Amino acid sequence: MSNVINLMPTQATADEVLEDCKGDFQHVLVIGWTEQEQLTAKATETMDLKETIYLLEVFKQAIIMAGHEVE
Numbered sequence: 001m002s003n004v005i006n007l008m009p010t011q012a013t014a015d016e017v018l019e020d021c022k023g024d025f026q027h028v029l030v031i032g033w034t035e036q037e038q039l040t041a042k043a044t045e046t047m048d049l050k051e052t053i054y055l056l057e058v059f060k061q062a063i064i065m066a067g068h069e070v071e
Contacts, residue, residue, distance in 0.1 A: 029055055
């Protein structure tokens with residue numbers, strides 16, 4: 001696993017981020033806010049709840065270890 005976290009420029013739209021990801025991943029979890037300001041998530045059918053939580057925790061730790069502040 002790479003320690004590189006690629007956070008696209010802040011001016012990228014949701015569609016641009018998703019388009020940039022095409023073909024790069026085998027399993028994905030997408031978390032975001034809808035236009036109605038509701039938190040929602042979608043994942044590939046191969047990810048169960050345990051794997052989803054694990055992915056979130058690993059990513060959270062990678063962000064912290066990379067020096068990004070979590071407020």
